[in-house]
Amino acid sequence: MDYAAGAGTGARPQAGGAGGPGPPGLQEWPCGADEARALQERSAPLVRREAIDAGAVSLVAGLDVAYSADDDRLAAAAVVLAAPEWEVVDSATAVSRPRFPYVPGLFAFREAPALLEAVAQLGTRPDVLVCDGFGLAHPRRFGLACHVGVALDRPVLGVGKTPFVGRAEEPGPERGAWSPLVDGGEVVGRCLRTRTGVKPVYVSVGHRVDLASAAALTLRLAPRFRLPEPVRQADRLCRDRLAGV
DNA sequence: GCGACAG
């Protein structure tokens, strides 16, 4: 589960595991922004779109990260929910320090290591994982959800709260209404209304799902609130973890 | 060149 295609092009493999410079399972780790962007460009072709039956999905993990206000700690959470009521059946957290500065477009290098660490600690194997962020709706078509999906080689989708790249027309006011998110002439995601009369969310493919499946599942995961339930639960858990709760 | 820019 390399991040990059063509390992052996000169980048030096890093030791994974807790305390290591890179996240578990990564063969390469960028030293700077330019190297990180190059890594994303090389990795983008690894993303696969696969149709899944959103109605048949029974275990979904939500992933999110929270940052400490007073020190440089960061907490990642992975929470697994079960259909049809989406009750929490498993969860794990990982606390660490950011291994990369925040740069729009390079978000994954900050959050993915801790998220993968949390996922690795789960005692459950979710059918699909949902990231708080984007997948293909990214300048280089390799956002956080793609990083996580390719690293795990599991179905992952991203749900963002604000648009990052692309443009979408305002969807109809009803829950379920949507419009394509278009960037550079291609559809990179979907603007989806999960609650009638409430600001829409932005869904995109991370890995091993297709856009229609990702949107259908997102709608099913958000029967009552704007954000999918797994993401809400993960958001709450990582925040509590930092607060010492 | 300038502004915008996931969390």
Next chain:
DNA sequence: ATCTTGTCGC
């Protein structure tokens, strides 16, 4: 992301 409580509306 985080600094930040209550309040208005459905």
